[in-house]
Amino acid sequence: MQVRFNGEADAALITYASRGEAMAAYKSPQPVLNNRFIKVFFYNPDIVAGATAGQDRSVLNSGVNVDKPGSENAPPPAQPPTKVATIEMSKFVNQELKESREKIMEARRKLKVEKSNQISIFNVHKRQTDLLQKLMDRQKIVVKKLKAEGETMEATEKKKLLTLVKQLMEKITIGKKEIDELSAKLKACMENITGLEKVISMEKETRKGSDSDGRDSASP
Structure with a gap:
């Protein structure tokens, strides 16, 4: 050709x-x-x-x-x-390849952003999970103390510990909700990353197909 x-x-x-x-x-x-x-x-x-x-x-x-x-x-x-x-074949092929390159560049740009978001969300998720575990461990200690010493404990001290258990429970509930939201965001990031990687792969295959068509149309 x-x-x-x-x-x-x-x-x-x-x-x-x-x-x-x-x-x-x-x-x-x-x-x-x-x-x-x-x-x-x-x-x-x-x-x-x-x-x-x-x-x-x-x-x-x-x-x-x-x-x-x-x-x-x-x-x-x-x-x-x-x-x-x-x-006009050369003109058409060049335009098609140009559009394919632009799609790949845009997909790569979005992929970079999504991966950065994924890392940030993962780090926050880990911190929240660690904090939640500490709150739950502390709650267990307070509840255990109440069960062991509740009968002989002064009323003021017992009331203080009961209030602490309630506060810890509220924080644990909020922490679990935040972790669930972060988990959903992580899942969305993974789906976006998979979709963008698929777009890049498909566009590369399309470009290979266009190059192959051009060679097949050429003279032996």
């Missing part, structure tokens, strides 16, 4: 091994690269050079050679491999 054909940035020239292959590509109902705005026409270098003068063949404007009546028995002249020029 030759891009920038005849010095035109939006044109490409594709060479096929035989005229049959070129005709199949020319008549295919499938648009090139699924883009109906890409135009295709036959290109024959002999016609451009005027090499067909005096031959018993007529040439259509499309560049397709057609035998004249009565010339069926004449041996066909040797022809170079038929070529199909695809207009």
Whole structure:
């Protein structure tokens, strides 16, 4: 495949091994690269050079050679491999690759932010979990003391310990709620990270597919 054909940035020239292959590509109902705005026409270098003068063949404007009546028995002249020029293909592919690169860059930017958020939330989650454990341990100690010494303890001291147990319970309830919220945020971060990594992977595969299509369309 030759891009920038005849010095035109939006044109490409594709060479096929035989005229049959070129005709199949020319008549295919499938648009090139699924883009109906890409135009295709036959290109024959002999016609451009005027090499067909005096031959018993007529040439259509499309560049397709057609035998004249009565010339069926004449041996066909040797022809170079038929070529199909695809207009605006290079321009379309470049635009597609540009959009793919932009999607990957944006996904990577968001991925960096999500991973940073994940680390921050994880650190807060760990601190809250450690604090909750300390509150629960302290509550157990106070409750154990009340059970062991409650009967002989002075009323003032007992009341103070009961108040402390209540305060600890309130803090534990709040701590559990905060940890649940942080856990939900961590889960959301993980889902976002997985989604962004999938987008990056899919865009890379799309770019590989575009490069492969370009090579498959090139002449052998």
